[in-house]
């Protein structure tokens with residue numbers, strides 16, 4: 001901390017104390033230095049090496065950190081970091097295959113683009129609009145929620161946000177107080193724990209491994225419950241595992257939360273990406289009494305290939321939505337109007353675009369699971385949702401591969417990227433080590449090429 005500090009060697013000694021005030025009675029520079037010298041002597045300020053000049057400088061012992069502790073504690077999103085690294089290598093001409101990105105590789109459907117194009121020319125869309133969202137979009141969300149989940153809400157239950165991510169942050173910020181515990185089933189999406197900590201809450205991880213299809217049980221949740229438990233985060237279909245809880249499991253978890261007065265923040269962003277005919281019922285539809293202690297998160301990103309448009313929403317009881325709207329009014333105001341207009345077109349249209357994407361995702365899902373299971377030491381379940389697979393790689397750890405011995409999934413992911421230029425996200429980003437997450441939202445050719453390279457690396 002250099003600002004305002006004086007080099008120690010320039011501080012005057014006590015033998016040559018300057019006069020403290022000048023003729024006009026103002027504090028002189030000499031007096032300021034004298035004051036610093038006394039503070040050094042009393043231990044109120046200390047010394048530091050200037051990173052720029054290398055000189056020893058005096059610094060306040062009570063100096064505040066440049067970055068607040070709250071924000072400095074946030075880790076970069078590991079999934080975006082892996083994706084960024086892969087894209088940078090690609091841009092540098094390397095033949096990298098990236099399995100890191102959590103986004104469909106399809107373009108946004110044309111009818112949505114048409115709506116956005118029109119909206120750009122409408123002056124009203126160049127202006128601020130109501131913080132909670134365009135009335136037509138909120139209405140479209142009400143209608144869509146009834147159509148897709150059979151859950152009846154009103155516009156007062158809806159707040160439109162900058163992507164599902166802002167809905168996650170604002171939901172947690174609206175209900176979690178300092179010291180509150182939030183139960184977080186692991187493997188979890190990497191953003192949840194950071195948002196819990198930002199709100200002063202404490203994430204309590206409950207881990208379910210591959211032997212239980214990465215789905216936590218009520219017994220596990222009950223074991224984690226304390227008098228400080230405020231909320232549970234629930235995500236099905238899940239990022240990162242692709243697992244989908246059965247309706248019986250969903251009901252049991254909802255009943256447990258209702259019984260103990262625990263809030264549920266349920267993330268339904270992958271609601272339409274389900275395979276093999278499995279269902280993923282919305283919690284408050286199975287248990288209507290939960291409506292007063294539940295927040296639903298959703299968005300257009302995954303269903304309509306609209307990750308870049310940044311439109312999401314939260315649905316909750318009126319008081320929560322009002323509180324979160326107040327927060328958003330200071331944070332980001334309304335979401336881009338052009339993007340909101342595009343979202344209206346998406347939500348009021350049919351679901352044929354996602355049905356088409358699903359055909360491709362389903363084919364790739366089967367392809368990648370089959371190929372991953374051919375790798376010696378990889379064990380991959382067949383997930384029934386989202387566009388991720390989550391193989392366990394414990395059996396590969398500690399093995400010598402091209403002169404290196406990866407001891408964690410993080411080291412294995414680095415080795416794979418360095419040796420065969422394939423990017424996957426290590427399990428550490430989502431909970432315990434020992435797993436890799438692969439997104440299969442990329443072409444069949446890239447899947448074959450990428451997984452073949454890993455197979456050659458590991459199988460030899």
Ligand SMILES: Cc1ncc(COP(=O)(O)O)c(C=O)c1O
Nearest residue numbers: 102163164165189239299301312
């Ligand atoms: C589980 C989950 N929830 C929410 C989001 C947020 O999506 P977005 O902010 O792009 O709408 C994501 C994105 O990866 C996700 O995986």
